[in-house]
Amino acid sequence: MEKKDKVSMAAIRRLPKYYRYLKDLIDRDVEKISSKELGDIMGFTASQIRQDLNNFGGFGQQGYGYNVKELYGEVGKILGLDKSYEVVIIGAGNLGQALSNYTNFEKTGFNCKAMFDVNPRLVGMTIRDIKVYDFDDIEGYLETHDVDIAFVCTNKESAQDVASRISNTCKISAIWNFAPTDIVTPEGIVVENVHLIDSLLTVAYRIKD
């Protein structure tokens, strides 16, 4: 799957949306769909749908369209969902707990096995079957467990330190960061900074008629 170089980031960011809508179609027992129909549902042009999908292969058939189940599987594979991912959550506050409970993630193959926090009142607790460990034990944990992704749910001040510490073990592939700062990681470790406030601020902007 080394087409990545050519595929635009814009197209890649649309893939999860395809995945969601295709799942809905499966749940509604829709067997096949044309780019026109899918575009109408998703708010894209038929042309864009075809262009996007053809970045990764010719999944459709002339005169027929796309087989929903098959396309769903293909998009899943493209996204890397043909394997599952081991996850730890750093920061067991409200957001960390919320993410740990999000069944959607687990259904998609992201399994949270442990949480970490510096707060002694949280350490030792078990939240929905997930243990909260002392953050100081993080290196040991990462050495003995295969963890793919760390969800960072700390405050702004700790986030980069946390990221640096877990990056140093190099047992981790990616950091999904919710702290309101842009984390940087060494080359080779994927980082996705989620800024909820940014999203909210665009709402404020758009409210002004």
Add this chain to the structure above:
Amino acid sequence: MEKKDKVSMAAIRRLPKYYRYLKDLIDRDVEKISSKELGDIMGFTASQIRQDLNNFGGFGQQGYGYNVKELYGEVGKILGLDKSYEVVIIGAGNLGQALSNYTNFEKTGFNCKAMFDVNPRLVGMTIRDIKVYDFDDIEGYLETHDVDIAFVCTNKESAQDVASRISNTCKISAIWNFAPTDIVTPEGIVVENVHLIDSLLTVAYRIKD
């Protein structure tokens, strides 16, 4: 501020990032900054910085650069942060509670005054000074309180129903939706669908070296 029509969505979505970085500069007592310096910090080209800001006005000065405090204020005004917003949260589960506690939102002028849920075990509780009301009382509440934005933190199944009900009162300006489905609202009501899973799936994609 009727330039909106011309300004690209891409540029608008960058505004909150400017706002964050400018705040950091203020906190570090940086008085002025050039587009070159700001670009280096933010990972943009100097040209883009100037182009972005000039969508809204000429805030800089030749030979000097931009005054950080002034620019921060201007970007804030552009985003609509010269006023504050009243918020209610629909769905008092983990995510709803997490959002209600997010001090960052409050500092930026988004004040949560009430939460709503259908779960009788949650209704009547007070979480961090915020009362949880029965969702059936939502219309009455909206009639008697000026609410600008509803954070929807329900499950996928209820989200559109919730959105429709609160859209009907028409007392609300926007919906910020965290349920894993794309909510649609009547013309005039802003909706921002946040799909955390989409963000996570792009991480999975990028992990595959």
Add this chain to the structure above:
DNA sequence: AATTACTTGATAAATATTTGACAAGTTTTT
């Protein structure tokens, strides 16, 4: 079996976005 209606994948055209270049103005240095 032939015709008509669909629909893809590919290519070209049209848009949109980003980057580069530079005149003009400001600040600092000599």
Add this chain to the structure above:
DNA sequence: AAAAACTTGTCAAATATTTATCAAGTAATT
């Protein structure tokens, strides 16, 4: 006071992204 060093805002060029078009293939209809 003049020269040198910066830096903006604007416009043009270069890229990137999206949309339209169409030949070619498939399915349904007559």
